Amino acid sequence: MRAERRTLFAGSAAFATALALPAAAQAPAAAPAAAQQAPGFYRFKLGGFTVTTVHDGFFRRPVEGFVRNAPTADVQALLAEQGMPQDTLTVPFTITFVETPRGLIVFDAGTGAQMAPTAGMLAANMRAAGLDAARVNAVVVSHFHGDHITGLTTAQNEVVFPNAEIIVPAAEWAFWTDEGNAARAPEGQRGTFANTTRRFAPYRARIRQVEDGAEVLPGIRAVAAHGHTPGHTLYHVADGDAQMMYLADITNRPEVNARRPDWQIVFDMDGDAAAAARRRIMDRVSSERMRVTGYHFPFPSNGMMVRDGQGYRFAPADWSGVV
Template sequence: DAAPAAASSPGAASPQAPGFYRFRLGGRVVTLVNDGQGRRPKPTEGFVRNAEPAAVEKALRDAFLPVEHLDIPYTVTFLQGPGGLVLFDTGTGGQLGATAGNIPANMRAAGLAPEQVTTIVVTHFHADHISGLTDAEGKPLFPNAEVVVPEAEWAYWTDEGIASRAPEAMRGAFAGVRRRFGPYQSRLRRIAPDAEVAPGIKAVATHGHTPGHSSYLLSDGSDQVMLLGDVTNRPELNLANPGWHLVFDMDAAMAEATRRRVFDQVATDRIRCIGYHFPFPANGHVVKEGQGYRLVPAPWSSAV
């Protein structure tokens, strides 16, 4: 038999098996779908604002991660229930780099289609979470979905005064919000902090990473899952060191306070967590360890 083509070129990247993972939440099914990853060069230099490079390097080495770059995964979440198929965040849409954009292929592998999505729930408006709302030409990719957004997040990113005063480097982010949400204006719902989005989906205000960042507590019967969004980035850095301020957090002090509160809650109450930037399959439990926390990844199972 001929060997796979990728195996004959040692320098070429070859794909893994389809990136989806399922588990049960009571009587509902959660499907995590990987979008790929983005690469951050030189994570010891400026990635953590308030830590010495040597401390960041040690944290990376302790986690057996390279120190010359940091790959940051992206994973979206689907929740199937009696009310339809709910999608949390939409990924990069293949528009933020060649190493991401795998959601369409991985959705197909998981037996999911964009037309089936009845609701899209957004944690916050950073580009790696909302670019998948539309294709590169601005056409909506989810023709039947209502879009649910946190009111405070919407208010910030659509404020023309704030946008006009934003640093030049952020102007594109404000324009991107208008472009991504524009096609969905007639089916947009804004929610208050801690609102019930739908039965079994409750918003949890987790501001700091962005002004209106929201996590979501998913429940069915006695089963609970906390969908964190970007309460933390790579767990190898921010779980062990909840006081570290990553460059992506817009209000670092508030983001730290949020992290400590949420980590304490999910560790104390033993609530399973889904992390957008956790290594795939992007879920597990948070336990207290030393002055910080540690992720215990969910075990893989061949049956759901």
């Protein structure tokens, strides 16, 4: 970030005097470096709706082993082409809120400060953005991986969204609430069964299952994108002619999955289905020039997908100082 210094002089005499001073005497004392960044939230309008993306942090993982059906060298070459590190991949968590005339909605719930020391910033950034968890009247869940549902409750299992209805994809609910499916889940994801039970239990009376294609709330429709998980679901948001797609995990980092849609990552439960869904959704949002937000996109996760060769590229929207 480029710092700008502006010094106001009362007249030419003061200016000449200042030029004559030694550099050390002219320079103001340096402020100590801040330990924290500015609050991580960003707003934009979608018709009459206000969308706020909120940063929950990130985690890092090795590039090696991230893509299952491509050599690590190919993944590293793609990252290098885009100026990204080749050994470690930083995976952000970005939560999308939508303020509608009928109330405040959030898509997914974040990590709850319980998954990585570099994650768990949602609560602080919500406060900075003026978003009160008690005002959220619906949590709309894309799928049940831990980084999307752990933030439903605190480490003490207290509810985070006390007045919210919890809306979940029916196919996702059916899979993860049946322990008999454990053998069908990758070994590294089998903990999702217990985490599903734990995180949803305090909301049990307020859970509503929705089918693929259903209008889950006015202006919000479920879009099936199964493969990443058995019921992975995106959400189309529209107000009048304005529309956007909450992409959830249709890609992880778009610099990898969008550029190479057929690459299957370690978190995809059905890699072939995930790749097919990715192409179908990328075709739609790029053809319709639809605004998107994505859970693992670089913050503030607001822009469009455009075709780029055999794949797609994320084009960030212009930053605006006003909503």
